[in-house]
Amino acid sequence: MKNKITLKELAKLLNVSVSTVSKALHDSPEISPKTVERVKELAKLHKYRPNPVAVNLKSSKSGTIGVIIPNIANTFFANVLSGIEARAQKAGLQVITYISNESLAREQQITEMLTSGFVDGVLIAISEETQRKKEYEHLFNLVDYDIPVVLYDRVNLDLPVDKIGIDDEHSFEDATRLLQTRGIEKIGIATSIHHLGVGKLRITGYRNALKDEKDFYIANSSKPDTLREKTRKLLVEDKVEAILCSDFESTMLVYRMAYENKIKIPDDLKVIGFINGDVARYLTPSISYVEQFPGEIGEEAVELLVDRIENRVAGKPPINKTIRTKLIHMESTGF
Amino acid sequence: MKNKITLKELAKLLNVSVSTVSKALHDSPEISPKTVERVKELAKLHKYRPNPVAVNLKSSKSGTIGVIIPNIANTFFANVLSGIEARAQKAGLQVITYISNESLAREQQITEMLTSGFVDGVLIAISEETQRKKEYEHLFNLVDYDIPVVLYDRVNLDLPVDKIGIDDEHSFEDATRLLQTRGIEKIGIATSIHHLGVGKLRITGYRNALKDEKDFYIANSSKPDTLREKTRKLLVEDKVEAILCSDFESTMLVYRMAYENKIKIPDDLKVIGFINGDVARYLTPSISYVEQFPGEIGEEAVELLVDRIENRVAGKPPINKTIRTKLIHMESTGF
DNA sequence: CTGAAAGCGCTTACAG
DNA sequence: CTGAAAGCGCTTACAG
Structure with a gap:
């Protein structure tokens, strides 16, 4: 039905000029209250909506x-x-x-x-x-x-x-320090985004908190298989006590690999991830995470x-x- | 820098009319090859892009x-x-x-x-x-x-x-029948979207496959607490052998509640959910799901x-x- | 082959 | 208080 009505058509129906209609619809003080009312009434009746494309062209x-x-x-x-x-x-x-x-x-x-x-x-x-x-x-x-x-x-x-x-660097620096205050020293990090700026900063934060460079344990790869292998090493061979995960993939991977290797979370391994709360809270066990808002x-x-x-x-x-x-x-x- | 150049400006620079420029840019046969070339060259030089708003207004x-x-x-x-x-x-x-x-x-x-x-x-x-x-x-x-x-x-x-x-009804009818062919009879369904059209159809599909109305076990609520309680009943009291979950929330909830109640998946309970593969494959155990493409x-x-x-x-x-x-x-x- | 004119649907400075 | 005119940036039928 209704091919949209235009200003021009409205003007014709009202026997006034297009400018008058336009001004009336914008409540211009130039226009008499009576005219404003007439115009608005008809506009409402016909459900007039200004064509946004035309308005944009002007502005x-x-x-x-x-x-x-x-x-x-x-x-x-x-x-x-x-x-x-x-x-x-x-x-x-x-x-x-x-x-x-x-x-x-x-x-x-x-x-x-x-x-x-x-x-x-x-x-x-x-x-x-x-x-x-x-x-x-x-x-x-x-x-x-x-x-x-x-x-x-x-x-x-x-x-x-x-x-x-977000405060990428602080987020993991604080998380690392928190773990340390709980007596956990051997902390690793897993990441599939180490080549992204945000990934680098998260790693830097973790590193800042370390007391010694030899405490640096990282599993980093954007290739799933490689990340899996490096993570396995961290968990099974290095036996880190806690691990920070910088993104969804690494968090889920660590969660899954702990299960596959019968590593108990949180008893044998503490985990802090970057993951959405709607997933985190349903995991078994639920996973602590950095909320990014x-x-x-x-x-x-x-x-x-x-x-x-x-x-x-x-x-x-x-x-x-x-x-x-x-x-x-x-x-x-x-x- | 560059306030976008317009057709008119281009025309002035070339000493031709706006129409000629417009036609030339559209490879109109009306325009001489030489002119077309001149126009296009200058247009490229100035990185001319037609204003989409104006084009839209015309069309x-x-x-x-x-x-x-x-x-x-x-x-x-x-x-x-x-x-x-x-x-x-x-x-x-x-x-x-x-x-x-x-x-x-x-x-x-x-x-x-x-x-x-x-x-x-x-x-x-x-x-x-x-x-x-x-x-x-x-x-x-x-x-x-x-x-x-x-x-x-x-x-x-x-x-x-x-x-x-999607084929909501078939998806769960087929899933139910498949479980039945494996000798599983006591099959329940969990859903937080029973009031949505797609939810109703999934329930209908499940129901279609049941041999007897007394085999109908459902946990349905859009309120998390109620759904949790009804699901608990299905898993712990009714002890269903398998459960279909019609959406993300119910899938994750069932997964989590099996864990909380020490019900082993898949040994004690088979689970089929509606969930995204990127989450499903990382769960422990990984969860079978209906891929919706x-x-x-x-x-x-x-x-x-x-x-x-x-x-x-x-x-x-x-x-x-x-x-x-x-x-x-x-x-x-x-x- | 080129250009002037009309028009897409609006807004607004200007004149009356 | 109202309207004619110009203009936003383009396209296209029409005239030359």
């Missing part, structure tokens, strides 16, 4: 923001998106979602699109491949085009834009972006925000 | 599709989104994401927005509250506005639009929508597609 805004997500199957990013959507909603912005699947080429393709002015700003978590190859030209290009950019989560990059991440990261990211888009912070140097994580104790630490 | 298309997701933290929906994004990308469509958080009010707000013409079409999985209250007017309204709609996953609703879901659901949904948008199926009656699920055996069935 040279798109009313949308873009979000680049490396991997949506990762609950962390899914929850960040949730925060982004909620906050954008309040600001009246539409969220256009792009998934890079950790691919540099795809990320380049996306940023290339975005330079054509589809969006008023972009939130980006850099893909794994991009970080590995240190190929950032497409990101600088976006900045050159004067498109506001905010980096979230994976912020370890020298781009002059606002950033919001992804929803807040998403909301804050949008706030930073909106400030830039609306030029509230024009010319101001880039802002760096850090969300404080929280260690949530479940059964796997046994405290 | 009265927005070049975007909307996706309403009930709960993005659910990996199933996250993976559907991934499929949607990939397929939309190919079609040159932008994906605007809306998250209803299972709320009717939010869903109404979203559909209300969408009637103003932000998008060329919408993919919807109906929120839980919407289904519970059977409040569908806002969806019919969308259809009245001639906005193409495709329902995905939660398709149990008499709306005259294309739909794509969320990525394909997303891709197919976009395909149906694009066909409607481009009017390739104009006037044709709604299409109903069903994706066949697959039972993936892990340790929890012990076969």
Whole structure:
């Protein structure tokens, strides 16, 4: 039914000009109350909605923001998106979602699109491949085009834009120290993201807390089989008393391998992971984890972006925000 | 830097008209090869990109599709989104994401927005509250506005639009029969989504396979505490030999409660869940599950929508597609 | 082969 | 208080 009614059609029906209708709908003081009322009544009757595309063309805004997500199957990013959507909603912005699947080429393709002015700003978590190859030209290009950019989560990059991440280094430094105060000395770390900025920082945090370099036990690989073998070594041969896991894969792998090798958590092995609470609490035993507050990261990211888009912070140097994580104790630490 | 260059500016630099530039960029046969070349060269030099908003205004298309997701933290929906994004990308469509958080009010707000013409079409999985209250007017309204709609996953609703879901009923009917052929008779079902269409169908499938109504053992509640108590009864008092779990929550809960009550999986209890493989395979023991192919659901949904948008199926009656699920055996069935 | 004109649906400075 | 005109950046039928 109803092909959407336009301002022009409304004007004709009312026998007034298009400008009058437009102004009336915006409650302009120029228009007589009587006219305003007539216009609004008919507009309501016909369910008039201004065509957003036309409005955008006038204002040279798109009313949308873009979000680049490396991997949506990762609950962390899914929850960040949730925060982004909620906050954008309040600001009246539409969220256009792009998934890079950790691919540099795809990320380049996306940023290339975005330079054509589809969006008023972009939130980006850099893909794994991009970080590995240190190929950032497409990101600088976006900045050159004067498109506001905010980096979230994976912020370890020298781009002059606002950033919001978590306290990766502290999270594991604190966790390590906590274990030490409980008399645990032989602590290892498992990671499949040691080549990512956030991964490096988590390792650094763990390392900072060590009393001696010989206490450094690491299982690191982005290849599942290799990580499995290295983790086995840590658990079975080195017999670490506790292990920190820097990401979902390593956490689940450690959990599973303890089971396979009949290592009792938390009696023989304490575990602290980076994992979502909705999974952690159902595990057997439940796994203590670092809560990252992804929803807040998403909301804050949008706030930073909106400030830039609306030029509230024009010319101001880039802002760096850090969300404080929280260690949530479940059964796997046994405290 | 570079405030984006426009057609008009390009035309001035070249001393030709705007129309000529536009045509040249579209390889119009009306324009001389020489001019085409000159235009394209300068366009490339200035990295000219047509303003998508202006193009959209002319074509009265927005070049975007909307996706309403009930709960993005659910990996199933996250993976559907991934499929949607990939397929939309190919079609040159932008994906605007809306998250209803299972709320009717939010869903109404979203559909209300969408009637103003932000998008060329919408993919919807109906929120839980919407289904519970059977409040569908806002969806019919969308259809009245001639906005193409495709329902995905939660398709149990008499709306005259294309739909794509999974074979919910068969999935659990087959699973139940399979357990029976292995000599297991006392089979229960746990569900936190019995009030959703998909949940009802899964229960129906299970029920279809039962030889006798007295074999019907169910733990159903959307309240965690109640579900926990009912599940405990099934496992500890009724001592079912196998249990089907219709969703993530019930699967994880059963897994956890078996542990708490020292019930051995799969020796004392076989388990088949609805859960994502990336979690299932790491559990101890790993849990057999119904693979739903969320990525394909997303891709197919976009395909149906694009066909409607481009009017390739104009006037044709709604299409109903069903994706066949697959039972993936892990340790929890012990076969 | 090129360009002037109209138009997509809106907003707003300007004139009356 | 109301309206004609210009313009946002593009496309395209029409005239030359």
